[in-house]
Amino acid sequence: MKFIHIADVHLGAAPDKNTPWAQERKNHSRKAFEQVINIAEEEQVDLLLIAGDLFHRQPLQRELKEVNYQFSKLSHTQVVLIAGNHDFINPESYYRTFPWEKNVHFLKKESVEYVELPMLRTRVYGLSYWHRELPEALYDNIKVEEGSFLNILLAHGGDEKHIPFQSEKFQRMGFDYVACGHIHKPMQYIENRVVMAGALQPVDCNDIGAHGFFMGNLTKERCQVEFHPLTYCEYAVMNLKVTSDITNGALEEFVKKRLEQAPEYMIFKVMLSGFYDGSAPIETERLEKLERVIQVVNQCQPDYDFERLKQQYSQQLIGKYISAMERLPQDEVAKLALYYGVEALLDS
Amino acid sequence: MKITELQINNFGKFHQKKIAVHPGLNVIYGDNETGKSTLHQFITGMLFGMEKQRGRAGKNDAYQQYEPWNSSSYYAGAMRFQVDGKSFRIERNFYHKEKTATLKNELDGEELSVTHGDMEMLLGGMKKSTYENTYCIRQAAVETGKEFSGILQNYFVNASHTGDSDVNLTGAQKKLKTKQRELEQSYRKEWEERKSACEKLQLAGEIAKKDLKQLEQQLEQLKAEGYQTQILWQNPEGIPMENETNPMAEFLQQEQGERQERRCKRGKGIFGGVTLVSAILAGSRLVGKGLAAAISPIFFIEILLLIAGGIGVIYFQKQEEHLRRERKAKEEANRGLRGQKEEIEEKEWTKKQAVVQMLNQQKIEKSSLLSNLTEEIEETGKKSEKEQELERQIAACQLALQMLQKISENVYEDTREQLEGEISGILYSLTGGKYDRITLDDDMNLVVCQEGRTLYPWQLSRGTMEQMYLALRLGAGRFFTQEEPLPVLLDEAFASFDEKRLESALKWLAAQPEQIFLFTCQKREMELLDRNAIPYGKIWLQNI
Numbered sequence: 077m078k079f080i081h082i083a084d085v086h087l088g089a090a091p092d093k094n095t096p097w098a099q100e101r102k103n104h105s106r107k108a109f110e111q112v113i114n115i116a117e118e119e120q121v122d123l124l125l126i127a128g129d130l131f132h133r134q135p136l137q138r139e140l141k142e143v144n145y146q147f148s149k150l151s152h153t154q155v156v157l158i159a160g161n162h163d164f165i166n167p168e169s170y171y172r173t174f175p176w177e178k179n180v181h182f183l184k185k186e187s188v189e190y191v192e193l194p195m196l197r198t199r200v201y202g203l204s205y206w207h208r209e210l211p212e213a214l215y216d217n218i219k220v221e222e223g224s225f226l227n228i229l230l231a232h233g234g235d236e237k238h239i240p241f242q243s244e245k246f247q248r249m250g251f252d253y254v255a256c257g258h259i260h261k262p263m264q265y266i267e268n269r270v271v272m273a274g275a276l277q278p279v280d281c282n283d284i285g286a287h288g289f290f291m292g293n294l295t296k297e298r299c300q301v302e303f304h305p306l307t308y309c310e311y312a313v314m315n316l317k318v319t320s321d322i323t324n325g326a327l328e329e330f331v332k333k334r335l336e337q338a339p340e341y342m343i344f345k346v347m348l349s350g351f352y353d354g355s356a357p358i359e360t361e362r363l364e365k366l367e368r369v370i371q372v373v374n375q376c377q378p379d380y381d382f383e384r385l386k387q388q389y390s391q392q393l394i395g396k397y398i399s400a401m402e403r404l405p406q407d408e409v410a411k412l413a414l415y416y417g418v419e420a421l422l423d424s
Numbered sequence: 425m426k427i428t429e430l431q432i433n434n435f436g437k438f439h440q441k442k443i444a445v446h447p448g449l450n451v452i453y454g455d456n457e458t459g460k461s462t463l464h465q466f467i468t469g470m471l472f473g474m475e476k477q478r479g480r481a482g483k484n485d486a487y488q489q490y491e492p493w494n495s496s497s498y499y500a501g502a503m504r505f506q507v508d509g510k511s512f513r514i515e516r517n518f519y520h521k522e523k524t525a526t527l528k529n530e531l532d533g534e535e536l537s538v539t540h541g542d543m544e545m546l547l548g549g550m551k552k553s554t555y556e557n558t559y560c561i562r563q564a565a566v567e568t569g570k571e572f573s574g575i576l577q578n579y580f581v582n583a584s585h586t587g588d589s590d591v592n593l594t595g596a597q598k599k600l601k602t603k604q605r606e607l608e609q610s611y612r613k614e615w616e617e618r619k620s621a622c623e624k625l626q627l628a629g630e631i632a633k634k635d636l637k638q639l640e641q642q643l644e645q646l647k648a649e650g651y652q653t654q655i656l657w658q659n660p661e662g663i664p665m666e667n668e669t670n671p672m673a674e675f676l677q678q679e680q681g682e683r684q685e686r687r688c689k690r691g692k693g694i695f696g697g698v699t700l701v702s703a704i705l706a707g708s709r710l711v712g713k714g715l716a717a718a719i720s721p722i723f724f725i726e727i728l729l730l731i732a733g734g735i736g737v738i739y740f741q742k743q744e745e746h747l748r749r750e751r752k753a754k755e756e757a758n759r760g761l762r763g764q765k766e767e768i769e770e771k772e773w774t775k776k777q778a779v780v781q782m783l784n785q786q787k788i789e790k791s792s793l794l795s796n797l798t799e800e801i802e803e804t805g806k807k808s809e810k811e812q813e814l815e816r817q818i819a820a821c822q823l824a825l826q827m828l829q830k831i832s833e834n835v836y837e838d839t840r841e842q843l844e845g846e847i848s849g850i851l852y853s854l855t856g857g858k859y860d861r862i863t864l865d866d867d868m869n870l871v872v873c874q875e876g877r878t879l880y881p882w883q884l885s886r887g888t889m890e891q892m893y894l895a896l897r898l899g900a901g902r903f904f905t906q907e908e909p910l911p912v913l914l915d916e917a918f919a920s921f922d923e924k925r926l927e928s929a930l931k932w933l934a935a936q937p938e939q940i941f942l943f944t945c946q947k948r949e950m951e952l953l954d955r956n957a958i959p960y961g962k963i964w965l966q967n968i
Contacts, residue, residue, distance in 0.1 A: 093619065093621075132801070133795075133796040133799055134792040134793075134795050134796050135787075135792070136789055136792055136793065136800075137785070137789055166792075166795060168787070168788045168791040168792060168795070169788075170788055170789070170792060173788075250505055289518040354962060371809070393593060393596075393791055393828070393831060393832065395832045396430065397828060397831055400827055401827060402832070408816055409816055409819045409820045409823060410820075410823065411820075412816065412817060412820030413819075413821070413823035413824040413827065414824075415820075416600060416603065416820055416824045417596070417600070417824035417827060417828060419597075419599075420597075420599040420600045420603070420824070421596045421597075421828075422595040423596075423599060
C-alpha cells in the first residue's frame with residue numbers, strides 16, 4: 077500500500093508578519109497542500125494520512141469546502157484526518173457537521189476510534205482534539221484489532237501538554253505504522269515505523285530546516301518511507317563569527333553575498349558571534365533591513381580586555397565599575413550592562 | 425616642580441628677557457600695565473602650551489592678547505625647571521602656523537617628546553583646565569570658575585591619584601541615558617505597532633460579537649415561535665448545504681408571492697361586496713315600485729313604471745343570477761384557496777425551518793471566526809522577541825546607570841572627606857585657627873563651620889571669603905597633583921586681606937613645599953616678608 081503522511085499544514089497561518097514577503101508567505105501552506113494532493117493523484121497513492129493541525133485555527137466553512145474540493149480531485153486516494161490542538165473541535169466547530177467527500181474519513185471522536193478501509197485491508201486509528209491542550213497519555217493503551225489488516229495510528233502530540241507518548245510503546249501495541257504530527261521538525265522516532273512528519277512548510281521562523289512530507293510503502297512485512305522536501309520556504313541560520321576588525325559595511329556586504337548565493341526560497345536568521353570593536357558596535361538594524369533576513373541575533377561581545385582595564389584603572393571609576401559589575405549575578409542583563417557602562421566610560 | 429629660569433624670547437611686550445626664579449616664594453612686583461599678566465600667561469603657556477582659537481572666539485583669546493608686538497611669527501620662549509631633582513628645559517614657539525615644543529633632560533641631554541605626553545607626565549598628569557582652576561589663581565577670579573565644581577566632581581568620582589583622569593562620569597551618564605532613550609523609542613515603536621494590530625483585531629472581534637448576538641436574538645425569537653433551533657450536529661445530513669438549496673432566497677420569493685396574492689384577494693372581496701349590495705338594492709326598489717303602482721292614481725305612469733320595473737326586474741334578476749354564479753364560483757375558488765393555504769403554511773414552516781438552520785450555520789461561522797480572533801488577539805498580546813530583547817537592553821542601561829551612580833557616590837564620599845581635610849588644614853593655618861572646618865555641600869559649595877554654625881562664604885567678610893577660596897584651590901591643587909606640587913600663581917590674591925591676615929598668609933605660604941609666584945602691584949607683601957626675614961625672590965618688572 078502506497079501512502080503519503082503529512083501533518084501540521086497550518087492552513088491560514090500568516091507567518092513573518094510585518095515583512096515585505098508576508099503576503100507571499102501566507103499562500104505557502106495552501107500551495108504546499110495542493111502540491112501534495114497533486115502528487116497523491118499523480119502517484120495514485122492509496123492513502124493520504126493527515127496527522128492533525130491541517131488548519132492553523134478554527135476552520136471556517138469556506139475553508140473546509142476548499143479543502144474538501146481538493147480531496148474530491150483524488151480519484152483513487154482515501155484520506156484519513158484528525159483535528160489537532162490548533163484546529164481542535166470546539167462546541168461550534170464546523171468540523172462537527174461538515175459533510176466530507178466519500179473518500180475522506182474524519183476521525184472526530186474524543187477517544188481513539190478507527191476507520192476500516194476494506195479495499196486497502198487497513199484500519200486507521202486516531203482521535204481528534206476537542207481542547208487546546210490534552211495532557212493525558214491517550215495513546216498509551218490502544219487495543220489493536222488482530223487479523224491480517226494493516227494497523228496505522230494517526231497520533232497528534234508528543235509533548236507534555238499534548239498527549240505525551242513513547243514511540244516504543246506503539247510497536248508493542250502492534251501498529252504497523254504510526255503517523256505523528258504536532259512537532260514541526262520532521263524526524264523518524266523509529267525508522268520507517270514511527271514518524272513525525274513535521275510541518276509541511278515552516279509555520280514561523282523558528283521552524284528551521286527542510287520541511288515536507290513522507291511517502292512510503294507499507295505491507296504487513298515491511299515499511300519503507302522517504303522524506304520529500306517542499307521548497308516554498310525554508311528558514312536557515314546564518315552563523316557568522318565576527319572579528320573586531322570587521323566594519324559594518326563589510327559585514328553587510330558579506331551577508332548580502334551569502335543571501336545571493338542561497339536559493340531564493342531561503343529566509344535567514346543571522347546569528348552573530350565573536351568579538352566586535354567596543355568603540356564601534358555592530359549595527360544590527362542594517363542587517364535586519366536586508367531582504368530575506370527575518371531576524372538578527374547579536375551574541376557578539378565587545379573586545380574589551382576587562383582584566384587589563386581593571387588593572388589599568390584599578391583606582392578609578394572604570395576599574396571599580398568592572399569589579400562591581402562582576403560581583404553581580406551574571407545574567408544577560410548584567411553582562412550587557414557591563415559592556416554598556418565600559419563603552420560609555422571609555423568613550424566619554 | 426620648581427621653575428628655575430624663564431627665558432622670554434618674544435612674548436607680548438617682552439623681548440629677550442631672562443629671569444632667574446627663587447625656588448620658594450617669588451614676588452613679582454609692578455605697577456599696572458607693566459606686564460604682570462603677560463608673565464603669568466608666559467608661565468602657564470610654557471607649562472601647558474597655548475592654542476589660538478579659531479574665528480570669532482579667537483579675537484580676544486590669550487594667544488591674541490600676548491602676541492609679540494614686533495613680530496607675530498616669532499612668539500617664543502624657554503623655561504628651565506626641576507622635577508624630582510632633575511633639570512629640564514622646555515622651549516616653545518607658540519606661533520600657530522609653526523607651533524613647536526622641545527623638551528630636554530639637561531642632565532643627560534636626552535630629547536623628550538612633548539607630543540607624546542612627556543611634558544604631561546612631568547606635570548603629574550594635571551590638565552590645563554584643572555591648573556587654571558586651582559594653582560593658577562587669577563586676578564579678580566578668586567571665586568572658583570564655573571567649570572570648577574564639575575572638575576571637582578569628576579576628580580572625586582575618579583579618586584584620581586594615579587593614571588588617567590580623563591574618564592568622565594557625567595559624559596558616560598549622558599551617553600548611557602541617550603542610549604536608553606533611543607532603545608525606549610524603538611521599544612515604543614514596536615509596542616505601538618503591536619497595539620494597533622491588536623486593536624484592529626479587537627474591533628473585528630467586537631463586530632463579530634455583535635453579529636453573533638444578533639443571530640442569537642433572531643434564533644431566540646424563532647424558537648419562541650416554535651421552530652426547532654437546536655443544532656442537529658450529530659446528523660450532518662440534517663442540515664442542507666448552502667449550495668444545494670438557497671433557503672433564504674426561496675423564502676424571500678415565497679414571501680413576495682404571498683404578499684401579491686393577498687393583495688389580489690382583498691381586491692376581489694371588495695368587488696364582490698359592491699355587486700351584492702347593488703343587487704339587494706335593485707330587488708327592494710322593484711318591490712317598492714310595484715306597491716306604489718297599485719295605489720297610485722296616475723296608472724299610466726304607473727304602467728310605464730311597471731314596464732320599466734319589469735325590464736328592471738328582468739335585468740336585475742339576470743344580474744343577480746350572474747352574481748350568484750359568480751359567487752358560487754368564488755366560493756369554490758375560496759374552498760380551493762383554503763386547501764392551498766394549508767399547503768402553503770406547511771411549506772412555509774419547512775422553509776422557515778431552513779432559515780433557522782441557515783441562521784444556525786451563520787452562528788457557527790461567526791463563533792468560529794470569533795474564537796479565531798480571540799486566539800489571534802491572545803497571540804498578539806504577547807511581547808515579541810524583539811521587544812523582549814529591547815527590554816533587556818533597556819534594563820542593562822538602567823543597571824549601568826545605577827551602578828555608576830552607586831560607585832561614584834561611594835568614591836565621592838571618600839574623596840570628599842580627604843579633600844575637606846586638606847582644605848581645612850590650610851584654612852586653619854591661614855586664619856590662625858579661627859576657622860578649622862571647611863566642607864563642601866552636595867553642589868560643591870564651600871561651607872565653613874564656626875562654633876557650630878554653618879556659614880556660606882558670602883555670609884563672611886570679603887577677606888575671609890578669599891582666604892577660604894585660596895584654601896580650597898591650594899587644597900584641591902595638592903589633592904589633584906600626583907607627585908610633585910606644581911608652581912602656584914597668585915595674581916593679586918590678597919588685595920582684600922588686612923595686614924594681619926596677609927602676614928599670616930605669607931608666613932604660611934613661605935613654609936609650603938610649592939613654589940609660589942605672587943603677582944602684586946603693592947609693596948606691602950615685600951615689606952611684610954622683609955620684616956619677617958622670610959627669604960624670597962624679587963622680580964621687579966620695571967627693571968627687567
